[in-house]
Amino acid sequence: MNLAQRTPHVVIVGAGYAGLPCALELARQKNAKRTRITLVNREPRQELVCDLYRALRNGRPELFPFLKTLRKHGIHFVEGSAHGFEPEAKLLHVRGDRAQSIAYDELVVATGSKAKLPQIDGLQELLDGPSPLDRRVFLFRNNTQVQALRLALRRIDWSPESRPGGRDLFCVIVGAGTTGLEVAGELATFRGRNPACRIVLVDGKPDILPDFPMLARNIYKRDLRRARVETVLGSPATKLTEKELHIENGQVIPWDLLILCSGGRSTSTLRAFGPAASDEGLAASANLGIAGWPHHHVIGDLARxxxxxxxxxxxxxxxSGRFVARKIAAALSTGRTPRDAFEANDLGSLVSFxxxxxxxxxxGAPESPLGRLVSPFVFGPPVDELKRAAKIRYLWGLR
Ligand SMILES: Cc1cc2nc3c(=O)[nH]c(=O)nc-3n(C[C@H](O)[C@H](O)[C@H](O)COP(=O)(O)OP(=O)(O)OC[C@H]3O[C@@H](n4cnc5c(N)ncnc54)[C@H](O)[C@@H]3O)c2cc1C
Incomplete structure (x- = not known):
């Protein structure tokens, strides 16, 4: 039986900000009504990572349980971890409650970027070592990790009198990208005016928010200074001991809590795509097909x-998820894959403090030096409100 006679099967791996909108958009396409859609994800919910800073603030989980929505749109869900890709045979291997192999006609890879630990000697031992209650090193990628951090923050006695020998208490954040900056903002609010608690942001990069207009960057730096968040930029952390973090430039920072906000991709399970897979993600054509693999597509953080x-x-x-959904729907109904290139049409970005x-x-992202100086930006209280509105808009779009 050829594809024209049977129901085509589209499998989407990863139900994050790319995969979930992709599955729903495909289900909504009129010309894909005869298509079987399967979404594979480790959990039956999405971690709303863009709003994790708010979970740190108020303790309420930032999650979207999507099973009801998928049922409504007739999308089949498989809970499990995709651990093997066979693009030649068009087979996906999933490990969950039970192991299964799923055959597909079109595959969309949307597994995102995974926290890759920064190369710091001694970090892994301290991360693995203590029991949850004694934990002092935290990742910041999902609600469980954020709740653990919140618990640790609440257990600390923040009063200056409690410091042994009057020593200050150090919360060190490794990674001064947008996540690290937002975490610093929350910690600064949490710490209040207590002068004995120090918040230090460390990054190998020389500056924060490099893609932002210069004025906006300066406003954020002013906020950091006002909130007494210290920065150690331009030199990476290289070694971690029980009490100290060593920086390549020779600085040594004492630490009591360490929060890892450095990003990175992990693509080890994608090696089956050969030269298209690298530590940078999956190389793709302009229309987001995986390079060298017809009927395979990549969206979200992984796409290059x-x-x-x-x-x-x-x-x-x-x-990118919605773009690929429309492309697949058109290909399934006409038998020809549209060649239109994916064009990002809004590069806006909000970073709260x-x-x-x-x-x-x-x-758009400013490209020229003049653009960096004058392109439009917002600052102050509207930022948090706009982030809240962006979350509501995102969830509304998933109905
Ligand atoms: C803490 C944090 C804060 C952020 N804040 C913002 C922000 O404010 N604004 C903004 O625009 N961007 C923000 N980002 C970036 C944004 O979240 C990402 O760009 C976006 O999540 C990328 O979407 P994605 O679908 O590619 O990956 P993800 O959203 O990460 O989704 C990947 C999904 O795939 C699943 N998965 C992974 N591997 C497998 C596997 N082998 N088998 C099955 N399932 C798998 C994961 O469980 C996950 O559900 C933030 C990121 C982080 C980590």
Missing amino acids: PDGVGLPLTAQLAGQ GPYAGVGRLG
Whole structure:
């Protein structure tokens, strides 16, 4: 039986900001009504990672349980971890309650980027070592990790009198990207005016928010200074001991809590795609087909159209997911894959700093030096409100 006679099967791996909108958009396409859609994800819910900073603030989980929505749209769900790809045979191997192999006609890979530990000697031992109650090193990628961090923050006695020998208490954040900055903002609010608690942001990169207009960057730096968040930039952390973090430039920072906010991709399970897979993600054509593999597509953080990584934002992940859904629907109904290139049409980005500060870049990413100086941005209390509105808009789009 050829594809024209039977129901085509589209499998989407990963139900994050790219995979979930992709599955729903495909289900909504009129010309894909005869298509069987399967979504594979480790859990039957999405971690709303863009709003994790708010979970740190108020303790309420930031999750979207999507089973009801999938049922409504007739999308089949498989709970499990995809651990093997066989693109030649069009087979996907999934490990869950039971192991299964899923045959497909079209595959969309949307497994995102995974926390890759920064190369710091001694880090792994301290991360693995203590029992949850004694934990002092935290990742910041999902609700469980954020709740553990919150618990540790609440257990600390923040009063200056409690410091042994009057020593200050150090919360060190490794990674001064947008996540690290938002975490610093929350910790600064949490710490209040206590002068004995120090918040230190460490990054190998020389500056924060490099893609933001210069004025916006300066406003954020002013917020950091006002909130007494210290920064150690331009030199990476290299070694961690029980009490100290060593920086390549010779600085040594004492630490009591360490929060890892450095990103990174992990693509080990994608090696089956050969040269298309690298530590940078999956190389794709301009229309987000995986290079060298017809009927295979990549969206979200993993996608590198024409070898170039897209900015890692939820906004772009969703746009790429919906784009590929429409492309597959058109291909299934006409038998020809549209060649239109994916074009990111909104590169806006919002970075909060506690509930009342932060900056946001609007529209496209400024390319020229003049653009970096003058392109539109927002700052102050509207940033948190706009982030809240973006979450509501995202969830509304999933109905
Ligand atoms: C803490 C944090 C804060 C962020 N804040 C913002 C922000 O404010 N604004 C913004 O625009 N962007 C933000 N980002 C970036 C944004 O979240 C990403 O760009 C976006 O999540 C990418 O979407 P994705 O679908 O590619 O990957 P993800 O959303 O990470 O989804 C990947 C999904 O695949 C699943 N998965 C992975 N491997 C497998 C497997 N082998 N088998 C089955 N399932 C698998 C995962 O469980 C997950 O559900 C933030 C990221 C983080 C980590």
